[in-house]
Amino acid sequence: MTIQKQALVIFSGGQDSTTCLFQAINEFGVGNVQAITFTYGQRHAIELERAQWIAQDLRVKQTVLDLSLIGSITHNALMDNTAAIDTSGSLPNTFVDGRNALFLLYAAIYAKSQNIHTIFVGVCETDFSGYPDCRDVFVKSMNVTLNLAMAYDFDIRTPLMYLTKKETWALADQMGVLDYVREHTHTCYLGVPNGCHECPSCVLRERGLSEYLQDKNQ
Numbered sequence: 001m002t003i004q005k006q007a008l009v010i011f012s013g014g015q016d017s018t019t020c021l022f023q024a025i026n027e028f029g030v031g032n033v034q035a036i037t038f039t040y041g042q043r044h045a046i047e048l049e050r051a052q053w054i055a056q057d058l059r060v061k062q063t064v065l066d067l068s069l070i071g072s073i074t075h076n077a078l079m080d081n082t083a084a085i086d087t088s089g090s091l092p093n094t095f096v097d098g099r100n101a102l103f104l105l106y107a108a109i110y111a112k113s114q115n116i117h118t119i120f121v122g123v124c125e126t127d128f129s130g131y132p133d134c135r136d137v138f139v140k141s142m143n144v145t146l147n148l149a150m151a152y153d154f155d156i157r158t159p160l161m162y163l164t165k166k167e168t169w170a171l172a173d174q175m176g177v178l179d180y181v182r183e184h185t186h187t188c189y190l191g192v193p194n195g196c197h198e199c200p201s202c203v204l205r206e207r208g209l210s211e212y213l214q215d216k217n218q
Contacts, residue, residue, distance in 0.1 A: 004032055007118040008111045010103050011035035011062070013051030015205055016122030016160055018185045019168055021060065022177050023159055024120050034114065035060050036107050040067045040099065044191025054184055065106055070098065100133035101142065108146045108154055117155050124160045124168070136161050165208025166215075173212070182209065 007024040011017045024033045037051045048064075055062035100123065107119050123134040132138060136158065143156040160168055172178045189199040196202055 005118070006032045006034070006114065006116045007120060008107060008114070008116045009033060009035045009060075009120040010107050010122070011037050011051055011055065012122075013037070013047045013049070013054060013185060014122070014187045015165075015172075015181055015185045016124065016168060017051075018054060018181050019172050019175075019177075020120040020122040020157075020159060021054070021058070022172070022175050022181075024118075025058065025060070026175060028118075030059060033060055034116070035062045036110055037062060037064045038067050038103055038106070039064060040070050040102075046188075046191045046193060047186045050184065050186040057184075063110060065110075067102055067106065070102065098133075100131075100138070104139070104142045104146065104156065108150065108152075111154065112150055112152050117153055119154060119156045121156060121158055122160050123158055124163060126162055126164050126167075165204050166211040167208075169209050169212040173216070 005028060007028045009017065009021045009024050011021055021033070021035060035051070035055050037048065037055075039048060042048075052062065052064075054060075100121075104119070104121065107121075111117070111119055121139065123139060125135045139156055139158050139161075143154055146152075146154050146156075160171075163171065169178060169181075172181045186193075187201045187205045188195045189201045190196045195206065197206065
């Protein structure tokens with residue numbers, strides 16, 4: 001009997017992970033794609049609500065894991081709704097130490113339990129906030145480490161790694177889901193519905209969309 005190939009998408013409900021979710025669905029078929037979402041004490045619930053809504057709308061099985069214990073050992077503005085966003089230091093104060101390492105570890109454990117080898121994660125080192133755990137070298141090192149740790153062949157895919165936000169919007173448009181991603185995903189650090197238009201995440205998202213639409217309409 002042939003085992004149907006499956007994929008797991010690390011899914012936050014944001015632009016990048018939703019674009020990856022559509023890529024996985026296009027390649028593997030919606031019935032062979034699962035999403036995994038993490039709660040880690042993030043300062044707003046709207047992205048979790050968006051992730052749940054999108055997963056249900058697309059009929060993708062979603063698993064939600066609670067990793068909020070990380071808040072007992074590290075502090076950052078993404079998990080403190082009283083902290084102002086500050087990008088002036090060597091690292092933005094929205095950086096969550098160890099977050100993507102934890103996400104990939106738990107996603108891999110879950111994937112193996114489901115006989116899934118392919119894991120999509122929407123990290124990017126082109127237009128990004130300067131997080132070290134969004135870099136290609138980090139993801140590749142985790143891929144090797146997880147393979148060794150579990151004696152299992154994981155294939156961690158980062159299809160957005162070298163795309164600008166403009167190019168990520170173009171990719172969504174090529175798949176016919178630009179309006180869906182634009183209308184239903186959430187990216188704002190401050191949890192403002194439809195974006196605050198000021199935080200670094202909103203600025204990257206909106207600038208990329210503006211650049212793409214401007215080129216498209218010329």
